[in-house]
Amino acid sequence: MSLKTAVTRVVDQIGNLILSPPYGGFGYYYNHGPRTRRAVAFTFDDGPGKPCTEQLLDTLGELGVKATFFCVGLSVQWHPDVVQRAFTEGHVIGNHSMMHSRKAGLLLRGGEHIDAADDAIAQVIGCRPHLYRPPWGWLTPWEGQRLRQRGYAVIGWDIYPDDWKVPEVPAEHLVAQIKPLVKPGSIILMHDSVSNQIRWEKTETARAVRLLTPWLRSEGYEIVTVPELLGLPAYRSSSRVPNTEGFDVKW
Ligand SMILES: [Zn+2]
Known part of the structure; x- marks a missing residue:
């Protein structure tokens, strides 16, 4: 391993520990919903990617499950038809930055990575997302402030299986990771694609969803979108006026 690679790995581990859920976020993150409702x-x-996101949408459609997709703006521009399809089929579209750079949120000045993806999504679905998830989950206090000024809610997670790995981890392993952690209100982070890849083959996440869904239902859980879980709007008002009073936006 080169010195540069080793240093990057250490920095990434520190960043994950300090800035990502479950510990990071400086009070901006929603990492789960109410622990009192079995949802x-x-x-x-x-994503979106082809054919991976399309295949996942097929699976979700067959199961009657609505999900929340945190989309990378560049991929939205590549595959507007997939985003439109997800939106039309009742899934919620959130913002996952323009290029999936974890460095953009570290800079003291900026916000273009948020706004460009916001515009890319709005051009496809006609409304601006209310939910944002930072790449890698890295959230600095100033990035949290930028998002709050724009009227965004920042969404973390409390369950994060290894479905981002390449080559893919078998669905049975993913399900075994997820099941013991499920609680009322859990937000499960999975991946429909790999960032900045125009085409991607991915089967195990959709298989995991196919295995998990009947189990969750047998345990009495509803599977809902993040806005439904948290009682938040899915989309902001059409103008991008800075909101200086926190989340209490007039919708
Ligand atoms: Zn990501």
């Missing part, structure tokens, strides 16, 4: 949310990051 959980499936969330999928890093």
Whole structure:
């Protein structure tokens, strides 16, 4: 391993520990819903991609499950038809930044990575997302402030299986990771694609969803979108006026 690779790994581990859920977020994160209602949310990051996101949408459609997709703006521009399909089929579209750079949120000044993806999504579905998930979950206090000023809610997770790994981890292993952690209000982070890949083959996440869904239902859980889980709007008002009073936006 080169020195540069080793340093990057250490920095990434420190960043994950300090800035990502479950410990990071500086008070901006929603990492789960109420622990009093037997409901959980499936969330999928890093898409859309083809054919992976389309196949996942097929699976969700067959199961009658609505999910929340945190989309990368560049991929939205590549595959607007997939985003439109997800939206039309009742899934919620959230913002996962324009290029999936974990460095953009570290800079003291900026916000273009948020706004460009916001515009890309709005151009496809006609409304601006209310939910944002930072790439890698890295959230600095100033990035949290930028998101709050724009009227965003920042969404973390409390369950994060290894479905981001390449090559893929078998669905049975993913399910075994997830099951013991499920609680009322859980937000499960999975991945419909790999960021900044125009085409991607991915089967195990959809298989895991196919295995998990009947189990969750047999345990009395509803599977809902993040806005439903948290009681939040899915989309902001059409103008991007800075909101300086926190989340209490007039919708
Ligand atoms: Zn991501």
